[in-house]
Amino acid sequence: MLIAQITDSHVDAPGVLAYGRIDARAALRKALAAITALNPRPDLLLHTGDVTQHGNLAVNQDVRRMLEETGIRYCAIPGNHDEIEPLRGAYADTTWMPKTSRFLHYVLEDLPVRVICLDTKIPGEIAGELCAERIEWLSAQLNAGGSRPTMIAMHHPVFRTGRPISDSRPFRNAAAFVELVSRYPNVSLVVAGHVHCTLQTKVGHAVAIAAPSTAFQFAMDRRPDGVIAVSGEPPGYYMHDWKEGSGFTSHYAPIGDFGAPLPLNVR
Numbered sequence: 001m002l003i004a005q006i007t008d009s010h011v012d013a014p015g016v017l018a019y020g021r022i023d024a025r026a027a028l029r030k031a032l033a034a035i036t037a038l039n040p041r042p043d044l045l046l047h048t049g050d051v052t053q054h055g056n057l058a059v060n061q062d063v064r065r066m067l068e069e070t071g072i073r074y075c076a077i078p079g080n081h082d083e084i085e086p087l088r089g090a091y092a093d094t095t096w097m098p099k100t101s102r103f104l105h106y107v108l109e110d111l112p113v114r115v116i117c118l119d120t121k122i123p124g125e126i127a128g129e130l131c132a133e134r135i136e137w138l139s140a141q142l143n144a145g146g147s148r149p150t151m152i153a154m155h156h157p158v159f160r161t162g163r164p165i166s167d168s169r170p171f172r173n174a175a176a177f178v179e180l181v182s183r184y185p186n187v188s189l190v191v192a193g194h195v196h197c198t199l200q201t202k203v204g205h206a207v208a209i210a211a212p213s214t215a216f217q218f219a220m221d222r223r224p225d226g227v228i229a230v231s232g233e234p235p236g237y238y239m240h241d242w243k244e245g246s247g248f249t250s251h252y253a254p255i256g257d258f259g260a261p262l263p264l265n266v267r
Contacts, residue, residue: 128156
């Protein structure tokens, strides 16, 4: 099974450029074209939040049309830039979008791997959180799944990023999440976005990954007084490849024209 993870597309109204120079809308189209052209195609296209820059309904509807044009099954979760009701409204008729609940979290049960999608948004804030209510919901889902292979998707990384500017807004209630997930060795992968770069660590028994943005990346800056700066690194996505008996292998794929692949006669 193949899961293509995209994140932080930050799509804005037509013609609006991020930081005056980045067309996030065009960048998402380019990312989706690259994923659509894959052979084999993914079984799921997972968007881990900051779907839009300002959370308005019309732009969310635009993004939905782009996702549907791929012909690939898709789902999305909220990031700090997303607004809950416009996101809910744009996908209200899908099978996965919660219709009335306070949080936009849900589980995809009909794939070889259970995919638990979490809502880590704190309204009006940049940081993420799993409050006691959300931890209780996650505990119930993990218990209901028994020993089935499980992946957890969220917008905010629950781990230390190593970037002071990001870690100054730590994930709230991270210890409760780590303690809970550590009880379930069948949770083998935790994926996130938010930080506009690739990061890897461990959370419990799981590999934890932060994926790059489809629009723009943040430069690595580990100075105590570092600032957030947009780098010239290419946009990208992750392909999470799961196989029975082997688990997940995750492949980072940059997006861009790097020339045609050069076959090598390697024996």
